[in-house]
Amino acid sequence: MPTKNINASTRPYYVAVANEEQVFNAAFRQGLSILLKGPTGCGKTRFVEAMAHDLGRPLITVSCHDDLTTADLVGRFHLNGGKTEWVDGPLTRAVREGAICYLDEVVEARQDTTVVLHPLADHRRQLPLERLGVTLDAAPGFCLVVSYNPGYQSVLKDLKDSTRQRMVAIEFGYPTADVEEKIVEKESGIGHEQAAALVRLGQAIRRLETGGLREVASTRVLIATGRLASAGLTLSEAARAAIAGPLSDDPNITSGLNKMIDVYLPTS
Template sequence: MSTLQPFQVSTTFNVQAHPELEVLGFSDANHPQIPPRQDGYVFRHALLRDVLAFLHDAGGDGLFLTGPTGSGKTSLITQIAARLNWPVQSVTCHGRLELQALIGQFVLNNGSTQFVHGPLSVAAREGHLLILNESDLMDPSELAGLNDIIEGQPLVIAEHGGEVIHPHPQFRVMATGNSAGSGDGSGLYQGVLRQNLAFMDRFRVIQVDYPTLEIEQAVVQRAVPSLPLEIIHKMLVVALEIRRLFLGADHEAPALTVTMSTRTLVRWATLAITFKGAPQVFEYALSQALTARAEPEQREAIHRIAADVFGDYWEPAA
């Protein structure tokens, strides 16, 4: 089992912090469950602070990250884990996912049955991070089965002869969701369920919004360095307006049912370079990146916004 080692916060995450501020991680950088590292990832200071505080001392809590789609909830966790050599057991939740699948189950192997531990059991035993992505899509009665182990109580696997797993001191439970456990009032996220109050009471909750313009500009520039800065600025303006209409302005109902996440923004920029010889390249790339899956009226509205922002750049190449 990998041993713990301290990491200097300022150099590990490339942020301004006291030189003596450290956080514990693991010494083994070759564990297969360590997430891939994205060099140049820009950490938002307040979010980094909150996650590191939780990793340092969970205090019997889980950590719930809530925010709009594509705001970077999961990538925040995985990029912190990548720099701390912290193995991750990641599960994408859905309405038919059962607690037993997280704990483990018997499988047929060479004519005999064998118990295979699930991501929850492995994470608790080895001190990994358990990430429950889209957790608010899962049946709340199943998630409530995690209440005891989040608080640090042993995991008892009755199906495996009453095996008892005492949680490793570094074991952490983290969940993401587009809601904060109270259901989706916007109607934009199909399948989101109101979660059990006792389950949510075991979580610290942090809000992850879209990055600032400066951070998103840096992300796009890093992904597509050949794209002119003027074009990146115009793409950012379009993205901001789409998000404003998606989230609803001044307590009005959302005018759009699609939004431009950071990953969609990068996709648009990348496709603009890929199809740079096409007529109306920015419109063509935007359609593939986002609007082809929007309703016709919404697609037209988004393209009007982009045309106004891009001006002559939106017109077919001469």
């Protein structure tokens, strides 16, 4: 199961768009769990990393998927040298250490798995470990943060109402053009004019109305495009590789995206 522990010595680069930092800090101080809602690549993960740095808390991130089990989160017994020993999962480690536990794209996990979050997400702040017969109280500093992309919502993949109502929600969208230009410029190392051109292209793609385009040009893919340009590709070459290619497998849609790239990022 993909997990990563983060203890950043320098603050991850994040530019606030609204009052999301104030809401997160207030929820953290009150011991409330947090739900981040927004499209793919708009900065949710970077935001959590920046908040963990500001609050001086370790961050444990779990990338959720449909095979994620309760044991993957909580822990399980392992055979080690002929002896059976208990090994904590990432959620249990966060509860014991007082870390921020970030469950990325939580709706990808099975609903019977996310139910284990309920006693942690409400006033109890407890994690039952049924196999050990104990219930852990969350250490000071523990915070549960989950995220998901409403654009992928479906009847089969959605958060239960009983889970939602235990959390404080923060809505995310793509940054305004001036903010996004600064982010792309800073993160990719390209010049301001190139960053501005990429942002204009990204905004144009986001305005498209076509069922064949599963995703739009996120801030993340604009940064990837800029990084390719920093490595020596022309901006249009970089955009074909990092935007048009990944966004669609449909030849007609890819062709349309390439034409937009020609308009917004002329080779000259």
